[in-house]
Amino acid sequence: MRHSVNILEPTDLWYLQNNINKETNKFYHPTKSIPFVQQVEVKLENTGVVIQKGSLHSCFGKLNYGVYKTDNRLKDIFVSLMTEMDYNAPVYRGTGVVKLEPRQKGNFLNYAEIEINESEQWELDDGIFQLCSDNVVMGVKKLKWRQMAGSTDGNSRIVIKSLPKQKAQLVTGTPAPAKIIELRSGEVLIADYDMVKGFTNGIKEDYCKLGYFGKGGGEGYVWTYNGEGRLLVSETEGMKIG
Template identity: 70%
Template sequence: MRYQVNILEPTDDWYLQNNINKEANKLYHPTRNIPFVQQVEIHLENSGVIIQKGSLHRCMGKLTYGVYKTDNRLKDVWIAMTTETDYNAPIYKGTGAVYLEPRQKGYFLHYTAVDLLDSEQWEFDDGIFRFCSDNVVLGSKKLKVRQMAASGDGLCRVALKALPNQKGKVVLGTTAPAKMIELNKGETLIADYDFVKGFTNGITEEYKKMGHFGKGGGEGYVWIYEGVGKLLVSETEGMGLG
């Protein structure tokens, strides 16, 4: 499974009809919004991809379509013990190309690919999952009411793990750039906003009050992460620099 992120621009006729010099004003025009579109293109070669529900734009090639369901694949995988809700999504297999729904300028995403190793289980915000290879097992984990209110990511998170003795890949889309960091034994990560977008099964997450206003520092509710493992974080999202 390979993918690329394409930026599509208007046709030459659009520039002519709107009386815009393409060479001088391709990226910016002082009085006219030039519509650019971002679209993800996934290439399959005798492989498969599981995509976010409702995200297909079109596909072409020798492909078969199905619905991924966790029921039959979770029996012998550790993820079955830590998820509460079944997950289903479109799955495409074969050789060809799958195109996801285009996103208009102003709604572009930053895409991050994460390799799923045999020993790791990841938990990601449901809103950032875009697609993954078909050798990945998916489940969903319900959030506590307090976590739902703080993150704005809905009722659950997506839990993913590669099939035994295999290496999978998942691609996430965030409104600001994301990167991976590691938390070592004895270390604690505290954030005052939805800084962490995903973490491995060696990490514990709590959303609780740190002190009280006027006492104990007065930070209010914060996200606290402890343990040993990896985290996917988006530093600039809370700064509005996406």
Template identity: 70%
Template structure:
């Protein structure tokens, strides 16, 4: 499973009808917004993909359609009730292309592909998961009370792990550019905003006050990550850099 994120611009006719010179005003016009859209294109080569329910725009190829299932149907229903992943999430398998719903300019996302190795589990913030290979088990991770206070994820987060002996791929989306970093044993990450959008088992997350009674630098409540594993982080979120 591979994917491309494409930016699609208006047709030649649109430029003519709106009296805009495409060569000089392709990206910006002083008085009129040019309606670019962003669309994800997933390429399948004898593979499968699980996508969010309702996110399909179109597909083409030698493909079969199904729904995500494990050997524990009650767990599947539980995951759909407690996270943003829908019950009966669509699965497409075979050879071809799957296109997701386009996003209008102003609502573009940054997509990050993450490989998940055997016995590794990723836990993602609500709304971060977009699609993944079909060789996974989806679960739900309950948040502690302090974690709920510092996030908008409710009481549960989505947890993804590959099937035994396999490597899976998941694609996450964030409003700001994201990357995967490693945290080694003995290291600590402290952030004064919701910088971490996902992390692996082995990482301990806490949301607590830095110091008490005026001591500790005056930062108030911060996110703290310790342990050993990987994290999906957005370092420049809130900087207005797009």
């Protein structure tokens, strides 16, 4: 499974009809918005991909369509996969091309590719998951009330783990750029906003008040992460710098 993020621009005819010089005003015009589009394309070669619900735009090739549903037998194998509900999503298998719904300018996402090792289990914020290879076990994990209060994730998150002795691919999409950092034993990450978009097993998350009765430095409630594992963080979210 290989994916690419393509930026599509208007046709030459569009520029002509709107009386815009393509060479000098390709990216910006003072009076008219030029409608660039972002689209994710996934190429399959005898492989499979699980995509976000409702995100298909088109597909072409020798492909079979199905609906991913966690096999109960497989779910029993992964005792550490603490999910309360199965996750159903479209699956495409075979050889061909799958294209996701295009996103208009102003709603572009920053995509990050994550390789899931056999020993890892990723927990992702709602809306972050875009697609993954089909050699995974997926489920939905309910959040604690404190986690729900501190984020816009609703009441659940997606949890993903690769099949035994295999490595899976995961692609996430965030409004601001995201990167992976590693948390080692004895280290702690504290953030005054929803900075972490996903993390692996071994990481403990809490949403708690930093100090009490005015003795916490005025920070109020913060997110804290400790343990050992990897985190997907978006440091510039809320800064309005892309």
